[in-house]
Amino acid sequence: MGGRQYRLMSYDAWTKVVARAARISLLKREEGSVAVLGAVLMTALVGTAALSVELGNWYATRVELQRLADMAAIGGAFTFAAQSSAQSATNAAADTAELNGATGGGSRTWNTSTSTLTDGLVSAGIVASPRTPGNQAVSVTVSRSLPLILTKLFSTNSSVTIKASSWAEITPPPPGAPACILALAPLGTGVVNGVTIGGNPTLNLNGCTLRSNSDVDVTGSASVSTLGVYAAGSIAGSNLITTTPSAGQLFGNDGIVPDPYAGDALLQNAFASLGSGGSAVSVSPHGTVTLSPGTYSSIDVKGTAVLQPGTYIVNGPVTFESQAQVSGSGVTIIASGAVTVNGGASLNLSAPTANASSGVPGIVLASPTTASSKINGGSSSAFQGALYFPNANIEFTGNSANGGNGCTQVVADTVTFKGSASLGSNCSAAGTAPINSASNGVTLVQ
Numbered sequence: 001m002g003g004r005q006y007r008l009m010s011y012d013a014w015t016k017v018v019a020r021a022a023r024i025s026l027l028k029r030e031e032g033s034v035a036v037l038g039a040v041l042m043t044a045l046v047g048t049a050a051l052s053v054e055l056g057n058w059y060a061t062r063v064e065l066q067r068l069a070d071m072a073a074i075g076g077a078f079t080f081a082a083q084s085s086a087q088s089a090t091n092a093a094a095d096t097a098e099l100n101g102a103t104g105g106g107s108r109t110w111n112t113s114t115s116t117l118t119d120g121l122v123s124a125g126i127v128a129s130p131r132t133p134g135n136q137a138v139s140v141t142v143s144r145s146l147p148l149i150l151t152k153l154f155s156t157n158s159s160v161t162i163k164a165s166s167w168a169e170i171t172p173p174p175p176g177a178p179a180c181i182l183a184l185a186p187l188g189t190g191v192v193n194g195v196t197i198g199g200n201p202t203l204n205l206n207g208c209t210l211r212s213n214s215d216v217d218v219t220g221s222a223s224v225s226t227l228g229v230y231a232a233g234s235i236a237g238s239n240l241i242t243t244t245p246s247a248g249q250l251f252g253n254d255g256i257v258p259d260p261y262a263g264d265a266l267l268q269n270a271f272a273s274l275g276s277g278g279s280a281v282s283v284s285p286h287g288t289v290t291l292s293p294g295t296y297s298s299i300d301v302k303g304t305a306v307l308q309p310g311t312y313i314v315n316g317p318v319t320f321e322s323q324a325q326v327s328g329s330g331v332t333i334i335a336s337g338a339v340t341v342n343g344g345a346s347l348n349l350s351a352p353t354a355n356a357s358s359g360v361p362g363i364v365l366a367s368p369t370t371a372s373s374k375i376n377g378g379s380s381s382a383f384q385g386a387l388y389f390p391n392a393n394i395e396f397t398g399n400s401a402n403g404g405n406g407c408t409q410v411v412a413d414t415v416t417f418k419g420s421a422s423l424g425s426n427c428s429a430a431g432t433a434p435i436n437s438a439s440n441g442v443t444l445v446q
Contacts, residue, residue, distance in 0.1 A: 054149050058162055061144055064101070065164035069142045070444060072097035076124055076138035077168035081440035082186070082213075084258040086126040090117035093124035093140050102142045121145075129169040131445040137169040167446040173438035177227040179257075180208035180423045182411045182435050184390055186256055187233050193217040194231070197224060197240075197417045201396075208425035209249075209437040213256040222417070230437045232256045255439030261388055261411065264433070266360045267334075271368045274336040276315050281305075285323050293358065298337075307331045307349070310358040318365075320345045332359040338371040339389075341381055343398050351385025354431035361431030362386050362409075373412075375421075383408050386432050396421045407432060 076093030080086065087110055094117055098104045105120030116125035121143040129137035143163045152158065183194030194212030197203060198219045205226035210216065216229055218237030225242045228249035229235055235252045243249040261267050278295035287303040293310025302321040307328030317337030320326055322344035330352045333339075341347060352359035360366075364385030367373065372393040375381060386409040387394060394412040398419040407427035427434075 058146065058160065061146060061162045062164060065142045065144060065162060066166070068097050068100050068102050069140045069164045069166035070168075071100060072102075072122070072124065072140040072142070073138050073166040073168035074442060074444060076140065077170050077442040078255075080126065080136070080138055081170045081442060082256045082258050084263055086115040087117070089126065089138055090115070090124040093117075093138055094119045094122050097122045097124075097140065097142055103144065127167070129445060130167055131169055131443075132171075135169050135171060137167045137445065139165065139167050141165040165446075166444065169443045169445045171441035171443055173436050173440060176437050177207065177209050178425055178427070179211035179230070179435040179437045180205055180409050180425050181210045181415055182257065182260070182409070183212040183214065183413070183415050184259055184411065185214050185413045187214045193414070194233075195415045195417075197222045197237075199418045201417050202420040203417055204422040206422065206424040208423065211257060211435065211437050228437060230254045230439075232439070251438070255441075257436055257439050259390060259411070260433035260435050261363070261386070261390070264360070264363075267363055267366065267388070270311060270313065270332070270334045270360060270366075273313055274315055274334065274368070278313070278315055280316075283324075285321075299333075299335075301326055307333075309352065309356070311360060320347060330356055330359055332363045333365050334360075334363075335365075335367040335369070337367065337369055338392070339365055339367060339373040341375045343376045345381065347381040347383070349383055349385075350430075352431060353429055356431065362427075362433060363388055367392070382406070385409070385430055386411060389413065406430075409435065411435070 072093040075096035076089045079092035080089035094104065094108065103121045108117055108119040110117050114125065116123065124138060124140045127137055127139045129135040141163060143161055145159050145161050147159050148157060181195065185194050192215055194214035195210060195216045200221045203224045207227065209228040209230060210226050212231045215233035216231045216235045218224055218240045222240050224240060225244065228243050228251065229241060230251045232255055233252065235250050238250055241250065278297040280297045281291065281299045283289050283301045283303040283305050285302045290306045290308065292308045293312055295313045295315065298316035299314055300319045301324040303323065304325040309330030312331070312333045314333060314335040318333060318335045318339045320341045322342045324345040327348045329350050331349055332351060349364050351364040352361045354361050362385055364383050364387065366388040368391055370391045372395060373389055375396045376398055384406045389412040391413050393414040393416055394410060395416040396419055406424050407430040408423040409432050410423065
């Protein structure tokens with residue numbers, strides 16, 4: 001009989017078939033679960049990696065901004081130490097930050113009351129040092145906005161702002177002898193020597209030091225006696241310099257010191273009042289005149305002149321000729337032109353004292369001109385106070401006595417000695433501004 005034939009399985013065979021089928025089904029379910037779990041873990045792994053990259057970018061940006069803030073704070077602090085100008089210092093800090101990658105704005109905002117400058121994502125200010133509250137510091141904050149990518153899933157914001165701040169403290173120099181000569185011209189402005197002493201002069205600085213914001217050059221048969229020499233650059237001719245009471249007080253590469261009169265409101269206002277007008281004064285060799293404070297177009301003295309206390313605004317040059325006899329106490333002469341003292345002149349001029357009711361305390365002769373002024377040979381000139389020529393050279397030639405037992409300061413862009421001179425620092429009542437010999441320090445404090 002044809003057709004299919006069937007055989008019944010035994011019970012044991014049947015149970016083996018069922019068990020085998022069950023194992024196959026279980027394995028298939030486990031393989032599916034592993035695939036799903038793997039997909040979930042891979043998604044989490046990719047997300048974590050992306051988040052790490054984004055957070056790493058934030059950290060790298062924070063490190064970069066901190067570097068910018070540190071550089072900017074130090075740059076601003078050095079400017080403040082040199083110029084004592086809050087606005088100049090904060091501008092220098094912002095310039096440093098932006099030149100190195102910080103984002104500035106279209107214009108800068110200066111707040112005088114808080115001494116703070118704001119420029120886009122850069123702000124800088126003059127504050128009390130967080131380390132030494134008695135000292136000032138330049139504070140800088142630099143910011144940058146970064147778009148949110150993966151982290152946007154956890155925030156309603158579209159970007160994050162990363163900030164870094166830094167503080168650089170201006171530390172005052174240690175106490176020391178004051179300077180009675182200060183050359184303001186800094187290195188890098190085309191000036192090689194702030195102070196030049198050449199030929200055969202003898203320079204005696206009694207109780208004070210010589211200070212240059214660039215180099216000092218002593219040549220020829222010159223002889224210098226001083227408590228010390230400080231320079232931002234080099235000091236040449238050290239063998240011609242005698243420092244007392246201890247030898248070797250020569251300090252090169254010592255930074256720069258600020259102009260002590262840049263913030264003197266009376267003096268700067270007097271400079272601002274210079275212009276035109278006033279009468280011309282000319283005193284003949286045998287003439288005698290008494291002058292009162294006021295405005296003049298020029299002063300040329302060949303004879304005798306007595307100056308009453310107060311401020312003399314001269315819209316032109318001031319010349320004391322070889323036969324001039326000039327005296328005055330409590331006198332400030334502000335000229336727009338050069339000041340010339342010729343050989344043979346005899347001057348006895350003293351500046352107003354600190355508590356004077358007229359004149360500019362401490363200033364006896366001053367001019368903002370860029371023309372060189374000269375104290376020429378053979379003059380017997382006693383200046384008690386400061387000779388202030390911040391934009392020009394002042395030159396001493398011949399044998400000039402300049403108040404060596406009193407108080408004479410010379411503050412100029414550059415100073416040249418071709419003749420002998422003697423300067424003193426007995427300035428306790430003279431009204432002059434003290435000049436630190438050593439420069440201020442700058443320390444990154446936070």
